[in-house]
Amino acid sequence: MLTAALRVYHWDRQTSSISSDRLDVEALPFLKRAITVYRSRVGQRRGEVRNAARAGLEGLRPDRIEPVVKLLDDTATYEWPQGARQAERRVAVFEAAARAHPLTDVREARQLLGTMFDPPPGTHDEAVARLYADYPEFHRLADFPSDYTAEALRADYDLGQAQALLFSATEVTVDARHDFKHILRYSRLARLLHRLHRSRHGYRFVFDGPNSVLRRTHAYGVEFARFLAALVRLRDWRLTAEITLRRGWRPFTFTLSAGDGLGAHRRAPVLFDSRLEEAFAQRFGAERDGWRLSRETVVLETGGTLLVPDFVFRHADGTEVILEIVGYWTPEYLEEKFRKLAGVGGIKLIVAVPKRLALRAEELPAAVLPFARRLLLHALMPRLEAFRSGPAGR
Amino acid sequence: MAQPHPLVFDRGSLRLDAPADSRVPPYFVWDDRVSAWRTAAINHARLREDAAEYRLGLDDGAERYFPAPALTVKLPPLRSDQLAAIEAWERAGRRGVIVKPTGTGKTEIALSIIARHAAPTLVVAPLRDLMYQWQRRIRLGLGFDAGVLGDGRREIWPITVTTYDSAWIHMKDIGNRYRLIVYDEAHHLPGPSQHESALDCLAPMRLGLTATPWRADGRDELLAELIGPKVFEEDLSGARGRTVADYTIVRVPIYLTEPEQAEFDKLSRRIRAYVAARRREERGFDWQELARRSRTDPEARDILRRWRRKLAIVNRSAEKLRVLEDILRLHAGEQCVIFTASNRMALDASARFLLPALTSHSDKGERNLVLDGFGQGTLRGLVACEVLNEGWDAPAVKVGVVLGGDRGVREAVQRLGRLLRKSGDRAARLYEVVVQETADVERARRRGRTDAYRRAPRVSLGQANQLDLF
Numbered sequence: 041m042l043t044a045a046l047r048v049y050h051w052d053r054q055t056s057s058i059s060s061d062r063l064d065v066e067a068l069p070f071l072k073r074a075i076t077v078y079r080s081r082v083g084q085r086r087g088e089v090r091n092a093a094r095a096g097l098e099g100l101r102p103d104r105i106e107p108v109v110k111l112l113d114d115t116a117t118y119e120w121p122q123g124a125r126q127a128e129r130r131v132a133v134f135e136a137a138a139r140a141h142p143l144t145d146v147r148e149a150r151q152l153l154g155t156m157f158d159p160p161p162g163t164h165d166e167a168v169a170r171l172y173a174d175y176p177e178f179h180r181l182a183d184f185p186s187d188y189t190a191e192a193l194r195a196d197y198d199l200g201q202a203q204a205l206l207f208s209a210t211e212v213t214v215d216a217r218h219d220f221k222h223i224l225r226y227s228r229l230a231r232l233l234h235r236l237h238r239s240r241h242g243y244r245f246v247f248d249g250p251n252s253v254l255r256r257t258h259a260y261g262v263e264f265a266r267f268l269a270a271l272v273r274l275r276d277w278r279l280t281a282e283i284t285l286r287r288g289w290r291p292f293t294f295t296l297s298a299g300d301g302l303g304a305h306r307r308a309p310v311l312f313d314s315r316l317e318e319a320f321a322q323r324f325g326a327e328r329d330g331w332r333l334s335r336e337t338v339v340l341e342t343g344g345t346l347l348v349p350d351f352v353f354r355h356a357d358g359t360e361v362i363l364e365i366v367g368y369w370t371p372e373y374l375e376e377k378f379r380k381l382a383g384v385g386g387i388k389l390i391v392a393v394p395k396r397l398a399l400r401a402e403e404l405p406a407a408v409l410p411f412a413r414r415l416l417l418h419a420l421m422p423r424l425e426a427f428r429s430g431p432a433g434r
Numbered sequence: 435m436a437q438p439h440p441l442v443f444d445r446g447s448l449r450l451d452a453p454a455d456s457r458v459p460p461y462f463v464w465d466d467r468v469s470a471w472r473t474a475a476i477n478h479a480r481l482r483e484d485a486a487e488y489r490l491g492l493d494d495g496a497e498r499y500f501p502a503p504a505l506t507v508k509l510p511p512l513r514s515d516q517l518a519a520i521e522a523w524e525r526a527g528r529r530g531v532i533v534k535p536t537g538t539g540k541t542e543i544a545l546s547i548i549a550r551h552a553a554p555t556l557v558v559a560p561l562r563d564l565m566y567q568w569q570r571r572i573r574l575g576l577g578f579d580a581g582v583l584g585d586g587r588r589e590i591w592p593i594t595v596t597t598y599d600s601a602w603i604h605m606k607d608i609g610n611r612y613r614l615i616v617y618d619e620a621h622h623l624p625g626p627s628q629h630e631s632a633l634d635c636l637a638p639m640r641l642g643l644t645a646t647p648w649r650a651d652g653r654d655e656l657l658a659e660l661i662g663p664k665v666f667e668e669d670l671s672g673a674r675g676r677t678v679a680d681y682t683i684v685r686v687p688i689y690l691t692e693p694e695q696a697e698f699d700k701l702s703r704r705i706r707a708y709v710a711a712r713r714r715e716e717r718g719f720d721w722q723e724l725a726r727r728s729r730t731d732p733e734a735r736d737i738l739r740r741w742r743r744k745l746a747i748v749n750r751s752a753e754k755l756r757v758l759e760d761i762l763r764l765h766a767g768e769q770c771v772i773f774t775a776s777n778r779m780a781l782d783a784s785a786r787f788l789l790p791a792l793t794s795h796s797d798k799g800e801r802n803l804v805l806d807g808f809g810q811g812t813l814r815g816l817v818a819c820e821v822l823n824e825g826w827d828a829p830a831v832k833v834g835v836v837l838g839g840d841r842g843v844r845e846a847v848q849r850l851g852r853l854l855r856k857s858g859d860r861a862a863r864l865y866e867v868v869v870q871e872t873a874d875v876e877r878a879r880r881r882g883r884t885d886a887y888r889r890a891p892r893v894s895l896g897q898a899n900q901l902d903l904f
Binding site: 048098099101102103124127128130131133134135136137138141142143144146149152153164167168171172174175176231233234235249250251253254255257258259287 | 444445446447449463464465466467468472473474602606626627630633634728729730731732734735759762763766781782784785786787788789790791793795796797799800803804807812813814815
């Protein structure tokens with residue numbers, strides 16, 4: 041991730057809007073040159089490599105140079121004497137020197153260094169680098185990935201700048217039409233809280249953190265940035281954030297959407313449970329005993345929280361039952377879930393839980409469907425039918 | 435009273451699970467995201483007092499303090515001024531700021547407070563290096579191995595030391611584990627975001643330590659709110675001569691070498707030409723404008739780079755090392771601390787005279803090794819870049835050398851303070867090696883404005899040599 045000091049952004053006073061910097065196609069030759077520097081200088085010291093990369097980037101807009109070098113440096117692997125050994129050796133030299141304090145004669149000093157380092161350093165700069173080989177400046181470049189392209193660097197830059205701008209956000213709004221489940225999962229992983237509003241075509245999520253109701257705080261900037269890295273892999277979203285660059289400054293509006301293509305080069309989202317769901321959908325078929333299956337179409341609100349079912353079953357007679365697969369759970373968790381649902385009313389829910397964990401519960405409600413490796417149709421169908429006859433599944 | 439409502443610590447805040455129509459103190463806010471009341475963690479003690487008045491039953495699960503740390507206390511007896519400071523803090527309800535000059539035993543005050551309450555404690559220091567120093571002092575004085583939070587480490591233990599930045603990031607997760615929080619160099623606390631660590635923490639006992647409580651941005655009142663009122667104050671003039679030794683400042687003017695001067699002049703000419711050309715187009719052109727322009731304009735960036743190169747020439751001037759050589763010879767029998775303005779200069783001096791350097795890259799092991807060695811006398815000198823700038827507890831160093839540096843008035847006070855430790859009756863000596871007619875001189879001038887500096891006698895290197903004959 042880029043640091044706040046390396047951000048590059050553009051603002052427009054008239055519209056009070058701000059955008060993070062992006063590299064255009066003209067930048068690619070410079071990026072290629074800088075990548076070549078890293079590939080060709082394996083074995084050299086970090087300071088030298090970075091300076092050579094800076095020279096290779098000369099001609100790029102000046103403020104883009106440092107962030108690009110940072111991204112390259114993060115991609116590279118460096119080597120240095122690990123652990124406390126180097127420092128201990130160094131202090132041993134100093135202690136030896138202290139016995140002859142003050143050691144003002146240069147030759148004497150070099151001789152003493154020679155007893156610790158072989159061959160002894162020939163120049164002053166060499167002496168500094170040998171004594172302090174564990175300092176980042178003097179680390180040696182060990183490897184640079186051969187498949188890292190200028191396009192990948194450009195994409196990392198574009199996303200990195202957008203993330204870094206979010207460090208100054210106090211809240212983030214996302215309008216989405218799809219992938220609600222992933223949006224919520226990602227936000228939970230990033231430890232954000234949300235408010236939810238229904239919009240014309242989907243939902244509006246407003247994300248911030250616990251303390252945000254007490255004061256305007258930038259404390260969740262890193263969480264927003266982490267969340268964005270996941271969000272860019274989804275489709276059809278639009279993000280809005282208020283950016284306050286400095287206390288007392290007027291806030292600027294930062295907008296991003298799936299159409300900006302920040303996640304274009306990244307792999308499609310890894311669905312946590314997609315294989316299980318897909319296999320089941322295939323076995324169920326288009327229709328079975330009057331039930332039709334659809335995937336992730338309905339979003340249910342229970343209080344301020346969101347329930348995104350994995351499947352919705354609709355019977356010809358109008359009965360609608362939703363099924364949610366829960367990966368990890370406890371009896372208390374289920375109880376809480378059903379309690380919340382009871383408060384809302386009118387929702388028919390089956391929760392599929394891994395069998396291995398189901399053993400912990402003494403008695404499971406009828407609406408809980410334990411499964412081992414896959415969801416079994418013969419276990420599911422009676423539970424669906426129960427909803428048609430009775431008013432509720434419990 | 436009604437059925438008690440659960441109160442929990444929720445990532446830097448207190449969450450009260452009570453209905454929306456409950457009567458709660460005004461500092462609570464209804465949080466519809468979680469359907470509960472919320473307030474900053476700092477309000478915990480206040481809430482416990484207010485609960486009765488609001489007829490609010492609390493099922494208080496917010497505190498999750500560490501058990502009292504098992505201490506083996508080995509502290510020297512306190513002086514009367516230290517005892518008075520502790521007494522004042524206790525009387526103020528164990529919340530407040532103690533203002534005492536550098537070198538008058540603020541750390542011991544904090545250690546003895548930790549010891550007398552056997553309190554799980556979080557110590558917040560402005561720099562990594564001071565954090566490690568606190569860890570050492572806690573080990574030596576309280577016989578307790580304190581955890582380190584920050585600098586890539588995550589040791590959250592009954593006594594933990596951390597930095598202001600790390601405290602801001604992590605307090606959300608640990609703000610309910612400590613009964614006492616100590617802010618060292620507390621004038622740093624009211625910073626734009628850093629003050630939030632004090633809000634996110636519910637510790638009822640709060641102690642701030644500082645030598646210079648003023649801030650340029652006038653956010654001092656915040657200190658009272660976040661830590662407590664100023665409970666004790668002692669200024670440098672009171673401390674001088676009693677707990678600190680007298681000191682002499684020797685300013686050593688140096689000149690750039692010929693090639694250095696030639697490059698320096700060439701850079702200056704180029705920069706002046708550029709600025710003059712800009713000013714013809716735009717009358718108000720200044721450095722700020724140059725910095726702004728350098729983001730997009732390669733020529734402006736080039737000018738800025740030349741300017742930095744100029745600074746580097748001054749900071750790394752070869753002559754500085756030569757003068758340092760003289761000073762080291764002059765004080766061959768004494769330990770010496772050298773302050774530098776850049777990491778690079780510190781490493782240069784270190785490699786040239788084989789003296790240990792402490793910089794922002796030195797880790798805890800090396801720092802302890804070096805400071806212990808220096809304390810025992812097996813190391814005779816020490817080069818420090820910025821890292822020891824505040825409140826370093828030097829073992830009675832008599833010779834200090836400043837090789838350039840630029841951090842304003844407060845730093846000058848504290849830099850001096852470190853050297854002013856009384857031991858025996860010999861005065862401390864501070865050498866200031868200044869490159870003539872450059873920014874270095876300007877910095878020295880600014881330093882001269884500080885109170886302590888004004889009263890210090892000034893002698894030349896020649897006079898200094900004569901003094902040493904006596």
